[in-house]
Amino acid sequence: MQTVEHIFSTLSSWLWGGPLIILLFGTHLYLTIRLSGIQFRKLPKAFKIVFSKSTNEKGDLSHFSSLMTALAATVGIGNIVGVASAITLGGPGAIFWMWLTGLLGMATKYAEALLAVKYRDQGPYGMRGGPMYYLSKGANMPKLAVAFAFFTLIASFGAGNMVQANATAGVFLQVFNIPIEVTGLILAVLTGLVIVGGIQSIGRFTSFFVPLMILLYFGVIVLTLIINHAQVPHAIGLIFFHAFSNHAATGGFVGATLAAAIRFGIARGLFSNEAGQGSAPIVAATAKTKNPVRQALVSMTGTFIDTVVICTLTALAILTTDLWTLGTVNASDLTAQSVATALGDVGSTLVAICIAFFAFSTLIGWSYYGEKAIEYLFKDKVVKYYRIIFSIVVFFGATASLKLVWDFADLMNGLMAIPNLIGIFMLAKIISSETKLYIDS
Numbered sequence: 001m002q003t004v005e006h007i008f009s010t011l012s013s014w015l016w017g018g019p020l021i022i023l024l025f026g027t028h029l030y031l032t033i034r035l036s037g038i039q040f041r042k043l044p045k046a047f048k049i050v051f052s053k054s055t056n057e058k059g060d061l062s063h064f065s066s067l068m069t070a071l072a073a074t075v076g077i078g079n080i081v082g083v084a085s086a087i088t089l090g091g092p093g094a095i096f097w098m099w100l101t102g103l104l105g106m107a108t109k110y111a112e113a114l115l116a117v118k119y120r121d122q123g124p125y126g127m128r129g130g131p132m133y134y135l136s137k138g139a140n141m142p143k144l145a146v147a148f149a150f151f152t153l154i155a156s157f158g159a160g161n162m163v164q165a166n167a168t169a170g171v172f173l174q175v176f177n178i179p180i181e182v183t184g185l186i187l188a189v190l191t192g193l194v195i196v197g198g199i200q201s202i203g204r205f206t207s208f209f210v211p212l213m214i215l216l217y218f219g220v221i222v223l224t225l226i227i228n229h230a231q232v233p234h235a236i237g238l239i240f241f242h243a244f245s246n247h248a249a250t251g252g253f254v255g256a257t258l259a260a261a262i263r264f265g266i267a268r269g270l271f272s273n274e275a276g277q278g279s280a281p282i283v284a285a286t287a288k289t290k291n292p293v294r295q296a297l298v299s300m301t302g303t304f305i306d307t308v309v310i311c312t313l314t315a316l317a318i319l320t321t322d323l324w325t326l327g328t329v330n331a332s333d334l335t336a337q338s339v340a341t342a343l344g345d346v347g348s349t350l351v352a353i354c355i356a357f358f359a360f361s362t363l364i365g366w367s368y369y370g371e372k373a374i375e376y377l378f379k380d381k382v383v384k385y386y387r388i389i390f391s392i393v394v395f396f397g398a399t400a401s402l403k404l405v406w407d408f409a410d411l412m413n414g415l416m417a418i419p420n421l422i423g424i425f426m427l428a429k430i431i432s433s434e435t436k437l438y439i440d441s
Contacts, residue, residue, distance in 0.1 A: 012410040020414050021266055024276045027421050028104035031111050034428060035435060039106035039300050042439075046297035059288030060126040063298045065203040066287040070280045070302050072206040073160070073365025075214065075310060076358045077167060079272055080351070083314040084334035086268040087324050090261045092235075093242030095315040097265025098272075102307025105275030106300040111424050111431045113299035116281030117292035118434065124380045125371075126199050129285025131278040131420040132376045139426040144419040148278060149373040151416045156370025158409025161390060162397025164363040169398035171356040175349055184398025187360065192391035195367045199286055202368055210361055214310070217354040220339060220347065221313040227342040228320035235319035272311060273303045277413060278420030282372050283365070293438035363394065 032039070050063050061069065086094040112131065119137045120129030132152075135145035165187055169180040194205045225232055242261055274280060280299060287295040314335055321338045323329050329337055336355075339347035367390050374386045424431070 008408045008411055012408075012414065015411060015414040020417060021263075021270065023421060024108075024270050024417060025101065025104070025266055027276055027424065028101065028108050031107035031424075031428075031431075032104050034432060035107055035110070037107075038110060038297075038435065039103065039304075042297055043106075043301070043304065046301050049294055050298050050301060057288040057290050058122075058127070060199050060286040061203040061283075061288065063287055063289065063295065065207045066283055066295065067298055067302055068206040068210040069199075069203055069283045069286075069365055069368065070299065071214075071305065071365075072210050072361040073279060073283075073369065074272075074274050074302060074306050074362075075210070076164070076362040077355060079306065079310045079358065080314055080335045080355055082268045082272050083311050084318060084324075086265055087315065087318055088327075088334065090263060090265055091242045092238035092315075092319055092324075093240075093245070093261035094265030094268065095239045095312070096243030097262050098269035098311055098315075099308060101266050101269030102273055102275075102303055102311070105270070105273055105307070106303045108424070109273070109275040109280060109303045110296045110300040111428075112276070112278060112281040112420065113284035114292045114296035114431055114434055115424070115427055116285040117287065117289060117295050118430070120285040123375065125375065125383055127286045128372055128375060130282035130372060131416075131423055132373070133285070134427060135419060135423040138430065139423045141419075141423065141426070144422060146377065148416060148419040149376045151412045151419075152279070152282075152373035153370050153377065155409050155412040155416060156366045156373065157390070157393055159413055160366025160370060160409070161363055161393050162400060163409060164359040164366075165394045165397035166400065167359040168356040168363075171352045171359075175352045180399050184395040187363075187398060188391050188395040190360075191363060191367065191394050192387070194364055195371075195387050195390065198371075199283075199368060202364060203286075205364065206361065209357075213354070213357045213361055214305075216350070216357070217310070218313065220343070220350045220354065221317045224317045224339050224342040224347065225313070225320065228317075231320035232316060235316050238319055239315070269307055269311075273307045275303050276421055276424075277417045279366075279369050279416065282369050291438055292434055296435075 050067055052063060083095070083098070086098060090097075115134040115138060116129040116131075119134040120127050121133065122128075132145040132149045135148060136142045165184060168187060169183040172178040172183045173180050194201060243265075270276070280302065284295050284299045287298070289295040318324050318334055318338045321341045323334060323338050323341070336348040336351040339351050343350070367387070370390060371383055371386055375383050
C-alpha cells in the first residue's frame with residue numbers, strides 16, 4: 001500500500017508542480033490576450049447580470065443560483081489553508097502571483113462557461129453540459145470527452161467527497177469534541193437530503209447557504225483587520241515587495257526567493273479557483289440564459305470572488321500578525337491562530353466552523369459534477385443510484401484515513417484539466433466569434 005501511495009503522490013506532485021502550472025497559466029494568458037481582456041472590460045456588467053432575473057429562457061437555475069452552486073464547490077479549504085500554505089512556502093509575494101493567476105484565470109473560466117452553454121442539451125434531470133459535451137459535440141473528440149467524465153467521476157468521490165467529509169469531521173472533533181462517526185452520519189444524511197432532489201434542490205440550498213457562509217467568513221476576517229488596521233498597509237507592502245524581490249524575510253520564514261513566490265502563488269491560485277479544470281462549466285450549463293456569453297460573464301465573477309476577494313482577506317489576516325515569520329505554526333492552523341491574536345479563542349473557533357462549512361459546500365457542489373459525469377458515461381438510469389452511493393461514501397470519508405484518496409483525487413483533478421484545455425484551444429475561434437457577436441450587438 002505504501003508503494004501505491006508513493007506512486008500517486010509522486011505523479012500528483014509532478015503534474016501539479018510543473019506541467020499543469022505552465023499549461024493553465026499559459027491558457028489564462030492566451031485567452032486574456034485573444035479576448036482583449038474581457039474580464040477587465042466587462043466585470044461591472046458581469047456582476048450586474050448575476051442579479052438579473054431570468055424569465056422564459058432555457059435552463060434550470062438563475063444566474064445567481066448557478067454562480068452560488070459553482071462557488072459552493074470552488075470556495076473551500078484552499079481559500080484558508082491554501083493561502084496560508086502559499087505564504088509559508090513562498091512568502092508574502094506569493095499572494096501577488098495568486099492575484100495574477102486569478103485575474104487572468106477569469107478569461108479561462110469565461111471561455112469554458114461559454115462553451116458549456118453553447119453545446120449543452122436537455123436531459124431527463126435537467127440541462128446537461130460541460131467539457132464532455134463541448135469536447136464531443138464541438139471539438140469532435142468523443143474519447144477525450146469520456147476521459148474527462150471518468151476523471152471527474154473519480155475526483156467527485158475523492159477530493160469532492162471523502163476529503164471534504166474528513167476535514168469537516170476533524171474540525172468538529174477538535175473544536176466541539178463531537179465523535180467523527182456522529183459527524184459522518186449527520187453529514188451523510190444532510191448530503192442525501194440536499195442532492196436527492198437534483199440540481200433544483202442543490203441550487204436552492206447553495207443560493208441560501210453559500211452567501212451566508214461567505215458572509216460569516218468575511219465578517220470574521222474584516223473584524224480581525226479592523227482590530228489590526230494599523231498593520232494593514234504594512235501587510236500590503238509586504239505582498240508587493242516580496243513579489244519581485246529575493247530579499248529574505250525575518251524569523252523562521254523559509255520562502256526567501258522570487259522563484260518560490262511565483263511557484264507557490266501560481267500553484268495555489270490555480271488549485272483554489274479551478275479555472276481551466278473544467279468543473280465549474282458543468283453547472284454553468286444549467287443556467288437560464290438567452291446567450292452563452294451572459295452566463296460566461298457571470299461564471300468569471302466566481303474566480304474574482306474566490307481568488308481576489310476571499311484569498312486576499314485571508315492573506316491580510318495572516319500578514320497583519322507575526323505568526324507567519326516564526327516557522328512554528330502549520331499552514332493548516334495559521335489562519336485560525338492569526339485570527340485568534342485579534343479575536344481570541346472565539347475567532348479561532350469561528351474560523352474552524354468556516355472551514356467545516358466550506359468543506360461541506362464543496363462536497364455538495366462536487367456531487368453535481370460527479371452526477372453529470374456518471375450520467376454522461378452510463379446514461380440516465382444510474383443517476384439515482386449515484387446519489388445514494390455518494391451520500392453513503394460521505395460517512396466512510398469522515399471516518400477514514402485519506403492520504404491515498406487525497407493523492408489519487410489530486411491526480412484526477414489535474415488530469416481533468418488536460419482534455420478540457422485541449423477542447424478550449426480547439427474551440428477558441430468559436431469563443432472569439434460568440435463574444436464578438438454579443439459585445440457588438
